[in-house]
Amino acid sequence: MPTQQMLFIGGLHRSGTTLVERIIGEDPDVAALRDTGVLMNEGQFLQDVYPTDEELGGGTEKRGSVVGWAFNPRSHMTEHDVPDPQRTADELRAAWTPYASAPGARHLVEKSPANIMRMRYLQEVFPDCRLIAVRRHPIVYALAVRKWAPRHIKIGFGFGELVRHWLAAMDTFEEDLEHLRNVRVISFEELTHEPESVRAELEEHLELTELSLPEELVPSPPRRYVDYWKELASASPWRPVRPLNSSARPKPIAPETLEAVVASAFGKQTVRRTIDRYGDAMKRHGYDPEVLDRSFRPQYLN
Template sequence: MTPDRPAHRYVFVGGLHRSGTSLTARMIGDLPGVAAIRSAPVPENEGVYLQGAIAHTALHGRPMHFATDPDQHLIEGCRHDRLETRLRLEADWAPWFDAGSWRVEKSPVNLTRMRLYQQLFPLSQFVVVMRHPQAVAAAVAKWVDMPAAAMIDHWIAAHRQLEADLAHLHAVMLLRYEDLVARPDAHRSALAAFLDLPPGTGAEPVRDGNRDYAYGPLGAAQEAALHPWGYGAGGAVLPMAPRVRHPLRAIREAAEAALR
């Protein structure tokens, strides 16, 4: 007997605050066959606010705090790795989605929950969005009372943890905000290929928000830590090869080709 196919699959979008996760989630939501959370009475239509399975208070998900908080790093085998968590998430999110083969859920804290969500929803896929840490620091400065150097150190620590988590994921795509705003059509095609969907027709205008800020030098240790991610001092963005993982080679290669 063949088991029933699930009615939908999840694609989770995550990244540090002000990294481009909302733009990316909207791009995915415009693809045919994707249901998205729209017009919800919560910040940026983030699903984390619409569920009660995993506590999310003013002390959770704080910009420049959550990504290095050990209690927010949720992985396989943690206290939330239970059928009850999955059932509650499904029940709480269901009213916010229309019909679709995919459901896109975006919350910055997904950056530290991907391994748990993979356990709860084994067919889920993940899109991680990152942005130059000097731009992130400038963008969140209105919310966070923290020196820019400390915020960049937080970015480095968060992405060091991300690098370790990526090895545990079956289907994940890593995008940079700077590449996305420079080539939005290519990234729409890559996201469609990653989900094995036809390209959408949405053409939301995008602008390079990095131009809103001025950038200074970095410490030598910081610059060295950023280099593997294709970032340098003064807001510099360096070439970086596409990073896509998927169990099906044809899907992986199609997404990579669109990103090149």
């Protein structure tokens, strides 16, 4: 039986990696990892060849590590971290193949967020693989994952740490690009505004012929995050901000109660500090800190 070609998707949490994996998995020639029993069917949790996001992030909460792994130097893996490519490939295939949704398919797609920082490693192990990097506005990303962050960030302090985490991952990816052969970069914003263009680009890159894009898989603009950020920008103690997230279980002092106080008192300062400190870096990666629902192509991708 021919060996399945590997397709790898990487990108920070809540950037659209799961969505892209589902779109690619719609093609009958592609198998995805299913019924694995691990978080989000991510292949990283089925193998023991390299460390997982949880190990690298060091979070104490179940999903707390999602805002820390990019800071860990061990997250960045290259061809120099592969002592025996064939043995590594055999071990990874042995871990993933039993969960392939269509064993006879020509391709097997594996999605894990930290793939964005180990694409050189994966390319060395699987020389004919195809790589897909998914990106999303760093402010929207930060707002989306804040609920998994340490408590002080969850209630509104230290927002810049989440943006720095995004930049740490994307800066590394930018540096790695010149070493990558078969890679495509797509954005969540492109999926929202130009879904057919993204579908065609993926189909060409992956050499697929029946890649469809069901309407239910086309994401909506992130109005919830855009509106919240606007509220923060005009916040004051006399103009309270509605909490972004609510606790699943009632608590004596719920995080959203503290968040409302912090956001009202310091929200405007948080927005201005984020733009002043990280605005230029965001623009270099194709994002305007003042426009949260659009992306443009950064110079390093031209």
